[in-house]
């Protein structure tokens with residue numbers, strides 16, 4: 470092999486290696502959000518969180534076990550457009566207390582132990598909640614006295630199983 474041919478070989482090898490490295494970088498950028506944000510500071514969507522229980526998933530996402538959105542009536546318009554669930558109004562800790570956009574009532578504390586307390590909100594006339602009346606509040610929007618809750622609280626079409634799962638989750642909030 471002449472000297473010239475040797476150089477051609479070295480250069481083409483070098484070019485090949487460069488392409489290989491660039492290619493790997495590119496694939497790395499495409500598949501790895503961490504790498505992408507580290508380099509470009511692009512906002513990347515949060516990694517899908519694994520939910521420990523079905524109740525937790527419903528509380529945070531409003532999505533059923535098949536990934537379908539649980540249907541509801543009432544509630545503000547943005548809930549239909551942007552999605553959301555109990556967490557959007559009652560907060561990640563279930564304590565509510567903050568007004569919501571286009572809402573006409575401040576979402577209350579819905580931690581289980583709070584709902585079943587004798588006096589759960591000042592000035593409220595109704596008896597404490599039970600498992601059955603909590604489920605009824607979620608599906609029909611009625612308080613224990615049978616009076617309608619404010620329109621801001623959606624009425625969810627949930628199965629008995631979903632309601633039980635959700636109740637189990639409300640019990641874990643303290």
Ligand code: HEC
Nearest residue numbers: 544545554555558574575576577579606618619621622623
């Ligand atoms: C768009 C906001 C919104 C969403 C979403 C929402 N709620 Fe509510 N919720 C409210 C408001 C506001 C009230 C208070 C209504 C009233 O006092 O008349 C309420 C009331 C309740 C009550 C009755 C509490 C009481 O003290 O009488 C329960 C139980 C409840 N929500 C559970 C849930 C659960 C479970 C979810 C999710 C499946 C959920 N809510 C989703 C806004 C919301």
